[in-house]
Amino acid sequence: MLARQRQAVILEEARRTGAVRVSDLVGRLGVSDMTVRRDLDVLASRGLVEKVYGGATSVVGKSTDEPGFEAKSVRQRAQKEAIAEIAAGLVKPGTAIGISAGTTTWTLARALDSVPGLTIVTNSIQVADVLRGSSQPDRTVVLTGGVRTPSDALVGPVAVNSLRSLHLDVVFLGVHGMADGPGFTTPNLTESETDRALVEAGRRLVVLADHTKWEIVGISTIADLDEADVVVSDDGLSERAIEILREKAGELIIANVPGDDE
Structure with a gap:
């Protein structure tokens, strides 16, 4: 092991x-x-x-604990990069995709620079900043309005209303936690409503979550495990978690992270 x-x-x-x-x-x-x-x-x-x-x-944080973007960005970097590389391979040129806020989805945004013809909708200030610097001249980036959270997400009625009128090919969702029963969760009640609107705008849902998110439960559920068409995680995921996700999600893809030791 x-x-x-x-x-x-x-x-x-x-x-x-x-x-x-x-x-x-x-x-x-x-x-x-x-x-x-x-x-x-x-x-x-x-x-x-x-x-x-x-x-x-x-050490289990409160269900409303929400670390800031900078604090989360230094955690599990290798895992997030491996997950993002796989997720980027799921993006087809010329499609319309949604990207939620989060450090794993931010890492995905950085991996999309070579994909042409994308229209990308996001409620993340950090993700939008990355996409704005893309070398692709035919890229369209739509940043929703809303109220800013500690994780640099834009949430609330303005964000929800803008998302409800959209139709996206794929939505990439970053989550605070995932568990059997509660599903994919967030510690921010307002952000969960915005994320649900983003999920509903997509024909397919791809959840990006490293292994440390397993059994973490935020106060509000974004989606049930069986609503995910694909879950991309890493090889630190426990056998029990793998068993549950393979049973309930449409597909589980495990990213191999370089540098495993004993």
């Missing part, structure tokens, strides 16, 4: 039970005490668990 896969298993267990013990993880994962402790160090450095004597406890 690769390091990211081990860490996903540890994180999922910590969130399920509230705490994990090094001794239990050694037996479950079949690795050394030191390997488990290194995995816990990695998870703790990301703020996902809190190390305690003999193990770690879960």
Whole structure:
């Protein structure tokens, strides 16, 4: 089992039970005490668990916690880049697409520069800034109006009304969390309404979410798991998460992230 896969298993267990013990993880994962402790160090450095004597406890943010764009942009960069590369391959020249706010969708926007003839609708200031610098002369970028959130999304009635009149080929959605039951969620009530309007404008829905989003639940649901035509995640996703997503989503694509260690 690769390091990211081990860490996903540890994180999922910590969130399920509230705490994990090094001794239990050694037996479950079949690795050394030191390997488990290194995995816990990695998870703790990301703020996902809190190390305690003999193990770690879960650190689950409030369902309304919403880190700013800059804070989120430094997390899981390699995973986001691998996910974005796959997602960009799903975009056909000459189509109309929607891109929601988020750091993974922002990474996707940067990967779209070589695709000609696109019309792109977004409620993200950051995504629009990237697209504005495109080398493609035939690109059209539509930025919705609205009220700005901590994640640089434009939300509210103005954004919703502008989206409800549009018809898009594909919508790429970034999410705060995904879980069996709650589905794809956000910590911002107003943003969830805007995201739902964006989802409804598209014929196909592609959700971009790295493995750390699994079992994170925001206050409001954007879409159920089975509403996604495609989910693109990374190889740190736990086996249980893979099983659920393959059962409920239309298709699950796993991005291989370079640099896996022990």
